[in-house]
Amino acid sequence: MTKPDFDEIIDRRGTLCSKWDDMQAAYGVLAEDDGLAMWVADMDFRPPAAVQRAVEAVAAHGVYGYPGAHAPYLAAIGWWMANRHGWDIRPGWVLTCAGLVNGVAMALEACTGPGDGVAVMSPVYHAFGRIVRATGRTLLELPLADRDGRYHMDWPRWETMMTGRETMLILCSPHNPGGRVWTPDELREVAAFCRRHDLILVSDEVHCDLVMPGAPAHTVTALAAPEIANRLVTLNAATKTFNIAGAHLGNAIIADDDLRARFRAALAARAISPGMFGMDMVAAAYSPEGAAWVDALVAYLDGNRRLFDRGVNAIPGLRSMPLEATYLSWVDFSGTGMAPAEFIARVEKTARIAANHGATFGAGGDSFLRFNIATPRARVAEAVARLTDAFADLQ
Numbered sequence: 001m002t003k004p005d006f007d008e009i010i011d012r013r014g015t016l017c018s019k020w021d022d023m024q025a026a027y028g029v030l031a032e033d034d035g036l037a038m039w040v041a042d043m044d045f046r047p048p049a050a051v052q053r054a055v056e057a058v059a060a061h062g063v064y065g066y067p068g069a070h071a072p073y074l075a076a077i078g079w080w081m082a083n084r085h086g087w088d089i090r091p092g093w094v095l096t097c098a099g100l101v102n103g104v105a106m107a108l109e110a111c112t113g114p115g116d117g118v119a120v121m122s123p124v125y126h127a128f129g130r131i132v133r134a135t136g137r138t139l140l141e142l143p144l145a146d147r148d149g150r151y152h153m154d155w156p157r158w159e160t161m162m163t164g165r166e167t168m169l170i171l172c173s174p175h176n177p178g179g180r181v182w183t184p185d186e187l188r189e190v191a192a193f194c195r196r197h198d199l200i201l202v203s204d205e206v207h208c209d210l211v212m213p214g215a216p217a218h219t220v221t222a223l224a225a226p227e228i229a230n231r232l233v234t235l236n237a238a239t240k241t242f243n244i245a246g247a248h249l250g251n252a253i254i255a256d257d258d259l260r261a262r263f264r265a266a267l268a269a270r271a272i273s274p275g276m277f278g279m280d281m282v283a284a285a286y287s288p289e290g291a292a293w294v295d296a297l298v299a300y301l302d303g304n305r306r307l308f309d310r311g312v313n314a315i316p317g318l319r320s321m322p323l324e325a326t327y328l329s330w331v332d333f334s335g336t337g338m339a340p341a342e343f344i345a346r347v348e349k350t351a352r353i354a355a356n357h358g359a360t361f362g363a364g365g366d367s368f369l370r371f372n373i374a375t376p377r378a379r380v381a382e383a384v385a386r387l388t389d390a391f392a393d394l395q
Contacts, residue, residue: 004293006045006300007376019044019372023354036353036375036383041176041328043243043374047285048293051242054284058277067276070096076286077251080238084209084291087220093253095263096274100206100250101127103235104170107252108135110266111200111233111259117166119199121153123358123365125176128204132170140166141363144178149321151178153186155193168200169193174207174218174325177361177370181216181324184224191225200259202233206250207326209241209294212302215324222255230256233263241294242285243374247278301327304373304380311384316394318387327374330358334367336394344369351386 012020013031019040020031029035046052058064074091081087097103104127112118114136120128122141132139142158144151171190174181182190194201203221211218222234237250254260267273284290305323312320312329317336320329333343340359347353347369358368373380388395 002049004045004048004296006297007378008046009376009378010044010046012044027348027354029348029352029354034352036351036379036386038371038373038375038383039354039356041240041326041372042245043327043372044376044379045243045297045374047242047244047281048290050284050287050289051244051281054280055277058280064276067274067279070274070279072283073274073279076283080286080291081220081236081253085218085220085223087223089253089255093255093260095252095254095260095267097250097252097267098272098274099239099245099248100204100235100237101131102248102272103233103250103252104128104202104204105131105135106263106266106270106272107200107202107233107235108132108137108168109269110262112137112167115165116168117163119162119166119169120362121171121175122363123177123361123368124170124172125204126356126360126362128170128172129362137168138165143363146364149319151175151180151321153189155189158193162197166197166199168202169197170202170204171221172204173221174205174211176207176326177328177330177356177358177365177368178321179323179326179328179330181211181218183216184219187219187221187224190221191228194228194231200231200233201228202235204235206235206237206240208236210298210301210327211325212298212305212323218325222253230259232256233259238282238285242281242290244278244281244285247275247281249274249278249282300377301374304375304377305329307377308371308373308380308384311381312387315388315391318391327372329371329373331355331369331371332367333369336391340366346390347387350390351383353383353386 019037023029023037117138118132119140145154208218234253239245309320319332356370358365
């Protein structure tokens with residue numbers, strides 16, 4: 001494999017790229033005025049060469065009919081899960097959806113009813129709450145405890161918050177935006193909680209391949225708690241790992257026959273099926289060449305993490321939560337004593353950086369911003385310099 005050049009600056013402006021072309025509308029930060037896009041969770045890197053070759057092979061054939069043969073795609077998923085995560089799955093367990101947000105929606109439709117309560121551990125990936133509300137369910141935010149600068153599950157408090165109307169818990173593992181890798185013991189506590197309250201557990205593990213060196217290894221929920229197979233939907237995808245989110249392709253991996261039948265029925269009712277380009281991209285990515293690329297990527301992201309954390313944590317009043325996984329840095333501005341409107345204005349207007357507002361991630365997120373550091377290191381260094389200048393009066 002040719003060594004990937006993650007330092008290459010790729011101009012994504014004007015390519016119908018949400019991250020760069022939509023940040024002016026979303027945050028008032030202009031890409032043309034040297035604005036830095038550090039919000040949408042995709043990377044400014046090219047995927048492995050094997051993925052590009054797969055796309056070019058489909059294009060070279062030149063006929064774009066309905067895809068039908070899923071065997072190579074399913075085999076690649078099985079190979080990846082076994083070799084990277086020690087999880088042996090059967091091809092028949094895999095149901096393909098139009099990305100993992102769609103997968104969450106399908107799980108809600110399949111396993112809950114209108115008005116049912118759906119619990120999440122807040123603050124958490126903002127799409128969960130949006131989809132829960134859009135499907136007519138009631139969102140219950142179980143607040144994570146921020147202790148020693150890291151998020152922890154708060155079981156005694158959460159037990160008192162359950163109303164009896166909840167039928168599902170959505171877990172983000174690894175956690176977005178906090179970057180936590182949940183331990184096997186924590187995952188077993190999640191499983192026990194779901195059994196006590198008779199909840200379907202949806203485990204979104206889309207960031208599982210992006211664990212920083214020195215951090216605890218990711219444990220697949222299905223391996224940590226096999227006793228809840230009859231109530232577990234595991235969501236996973238190659239999209240975050242290989243920067244192919246535009247393929248809009250994800251998978252629900254469900255071992256239980258009855259639960260899988262319910263999910264399949266929800267997909268069938270909406271005529272959801274995968275596209276041909278996406279399946280070939282994933283089959284190419286989930287390979288030894290793709291694995292070597294991911295190893296190089298994680299090492300590079302670790303360097304970005306160290307650079308960003310060192311710079312941010314040197315600014316009085318700012319604290320970057322230790323990043324164990326993902327490429328999303330969760331920065332707390334509460335130590336500045338500023339209201340959100342003030343520190344957001346400094347980041348957007350003075351530093352000219354578009355970062356996700358913490359409040360969109362739910363309860364407990366108001367004092368935070370989320371920064372995407374999956375970009376060439378020169379941009380990370382530039383972001384640190386701009387933040388340092390924007391808060392220079394605190395030095």
